[in-house]
Amino acid sequence: MRRLLPIFAVVLISQMALANTAKATFVIDEFTSPMGGQSALSVGAGSDTDFVDITSGTDLPGTVERDIGITATGGTTILSANVTPGVFGYSFTGGGGGATSSFFVDWDGDDNDATTQGVGLGGVDLATGNLGIFFKDVIGSSSSGDFILHLTMYTGSLANFSTAVINLGTVYGTVMTPIDVFVPFTDFTVIGGLGADFSDVDSIRLARPAGGNATFDVEGGIFAGNPVPEPFSLAAWLGVAGVAGALGLRKRSRAAVV
């Protein structure tokens, strides 16, 4: 039984992290409110921030903003993060000489300020009826090692937060076929204070820690919801569960004999 555990874990991760479909019940942002038209932010070395009031395509309550910030540490870079209707896009190329880039996207309430993170979502409930957060139709690639994202939720203040580390690997869109990336709430780790209460969320941040050349697009939105296993994956999953169950039964029956 113990030897089976690593296999069990790998199947679980592949099933949950890269679910081919997912069902949305709560729209965080469908990116229907563009930022800066066709190219919002573009710099060489340096940083830039921007915000926009989201006028549609969200279930977040009240007046909702999306804040975006990008930073490059040096080099002659082509760096952008922008929202065209329906698509969040990030691109960093030409970051030679060890230059890196990071970005953040905040849903933090109506603070008209992209440089300061707020906690103004009013305690939104993302957890009821949902198992996690998913990104619909992700494409992109990384030529500088694994592409890492941090998804962080805050409750009450910026002191209480939980973060999920999402590793999309080195090349996650080889043929540019969109995938849904599902992040279960159980993948979040308490990092600050009491951590986040997913039924009482006051701020959400999606961020890329500093990294090299990469592109990342979300073309279908970000949601709270649930994974929908493919029939094949479901069959494989049931197969593994069946083997595990059979071994468990055998172990129990053997224990009963002893």
Ligand SMILES: [Ca+2]
């Ligand atoms: Ca804001």
Ligand SMILES: [Ca+2]
């Ligand atoms: Ca505003």
Ligand SMILES: [Ca+2]
């Ligand atoms: Ca802000």
